[in-house]
Amino acid sequence: MNTVLSVENLSTYFKTDKGIAKAVENVSFSLNKGEMLGLIGESGCGKTTVAQSILRLIEYPGKVVSGRVLLNGRDLIKASDKDLASMRWKEISVIPQSAMNALNPIFTIGDQIMESILIHENVSKREALKRTKTLLELVGIDGERWRSYPHEFSGGMKQRVAIAMALACNPKLVISDESTTGLDVLTQAQVIALIKNLQKKMDLSVILISHDLPMVTAICDKIAIMYAGNIVEWAPTEDILKNARHPYSQALLNASPDLGNPEKEVVSIPGSVPNLVNFPNSCRFHTRCPLAFDKCRQENPEFKEVRNGHYTACFLEGVGNHG
Numbered sequence: 273m274n275t276v277l278s279v280e281n282l283s284t285y286f287k288t289d290k291g292i293a294k295a296v297e298n299v300s301f302s303l304n305k306g307e308m309l310g311l312i313g314e315s316g317c318g319k320t321t322v323a324q325s326i327l328r329l330i331e332y333p334g335k336v337v338s339g340r341v342l343l344n345g346r347d348l349i350k351a352s353d354k355d356l357a358s359m360r361w362k363e364i365s366v367i368p369q370s371a372m373n374a375l376n377p378i379f380t381i382g383d384q385i386m387e388s389i390l391i392h393e394n395v396s397k398r399e400a401l402k403r404t405k406t407l408l409e410l411v412g413i414d415g416e417r418w419r420s421y422p423h424e425f426s427g428g429m430k431q432r433v434a435i436a437m438a439l440a441c442n443p444k445l446v447i448s449d450e451s452t453t454g455l456d457v458l459t460q461a462q463v464i465a466l467i468k469n470l471q472k473k474m475d476l477s478v479i480l481i482s483h484d485l486p487m488v489t490a491i492c493d494k495i496a497i498m499y500a501g502n503i504v505e506w507a508p509t510e511d512i513l514k515n516a517r518h519p520y521s522q523a524l525l526n527a528s529p530d531l532g533n534p535e536k537e538v539v540s541i542p543g544s545v546p547n548l549v550n551f552p553n554s555c556r557f558h559t560r561c562p563l564a565f566d567k568c569r570q571e572n573p574e575f576k577e578v579r580n581g582h583y584t585a586c587f588l589e590g591v592g593n594h595g
């Protein structure tokens with residue numbers, strides 16, 4: 273397998289008035305070429321912080337305090353600003369949550385896509401325009417519409433333009449952070465299908481961040497489940513669906529509808545994600561876990577491989593089937 277991204281023991285903290293929020297703690301996972309990973313978990317679990325740490329976009333009062341982020345073997349955390357600038361767009365890019373944040377209303381979409389190409393690659397304007405038209409066609413927009421302004425497009429089309437921009441310099445890895453939020457359900461499904469289609473066609477590695485477990489399990493090769501700053505389970509999608517090991521993963525599955533089984537009873541997870549400021553050393557899920565016992569309140573279980581390619585962090589792992 274050809275590893276594109278390897279995140280090793282990544283921790284990112286935020287300084288607050290009340291203390292340190294350990295928003296991401298000891299997170300490890302990797303991504304192969306052409307693989308799509310779904311990063312999932314409730315709001316506030318640290319998904320965006322992981323993405324921003326990988327992209328080195330964390331700003332004060334936040335800080336990546338430890339860990340490595342190896343993109344094709346090069347550590348992004350240690351890279352110089354110059355190296356980082358050359359890797360963004362060409363090796364790693366983002367589809368933002370809101371296309372409005374990515375598109376400038378006063379320039380045509382063609383000018384904006386061309387600009388990203390011209391800044392990062394040594395090509396003529398003519399070549400950049402040709403590529404812009406191809407990119408637009410790739411995301412299902414008539415190439416001749418490169419002269420249009422963002423306000424001339426619907427929300428879904430703007431999101432397609434944002435995808436075209438993310439792909440402008442042929443990156444190997446694309447991170448999509450809730451990039452369909454705010455769109456109607458049908459348009460969301462179309463945009464997600466487009467991302468999947470492009471991922472296959474271009475052999476891209478994609479991290480798809482979402483709250484939508486049924487959607488993520490339908491299209492991702494692997495799933496990483498985050499809870500309160502930790503990845504608690506990471507495995508091929510099939511293993512998560514058939515044999516989720518962590519009580520939080522099981523609760524998340526029980527709380528999600530099953531498109532193939534409309535009769536399934538959906539059980540919401542009682543309680544909420546804890547405040548991570550000064551959170552004591554313990555399993556972070558212990559306040560909501562129906563199986564918690566004394567040790568869970570005093571130590572955080574190690575995240576380890578329990579079967580081939582299936583990782584989880586729970587003290588009950590290996591002491592019989594708790595599923």
Ligand SMILES: Nc1ncnc2c1ncn2[C@@H]1O[C@H](COP(=O)(O)OP(=O)(O)OP(=O)(O)O)[C@@H](O)[C@H]1O
Pocket residue numbers: 286287288293295313314315316317318319320321322333334483548
């Ligand atoms: N600038 C900041 N200052 C203090 N804490 C922060 C800051 N940004 C994020 N956090 C904390 O980091 C934790 C993770 O936030 P993050 O935005 O990464 O979660 P998320 O999983 O992306 O949530 P959502 O699904 O709502 O987008 C939260 O507890 C949040 O309070």
Ligand code: SF4
Pocket residue numbers: 518519520555556557558559561562563564565568573585586587588
């Ligand atoms: S370590 Fe304990 S509290 Fe944490 S998920 Fe496992 S059983 Fe529950």
Ligand SMILES: [Mg+2]
Pocket residue numbers: 319320321
């Ligand atoms: Mg987020």
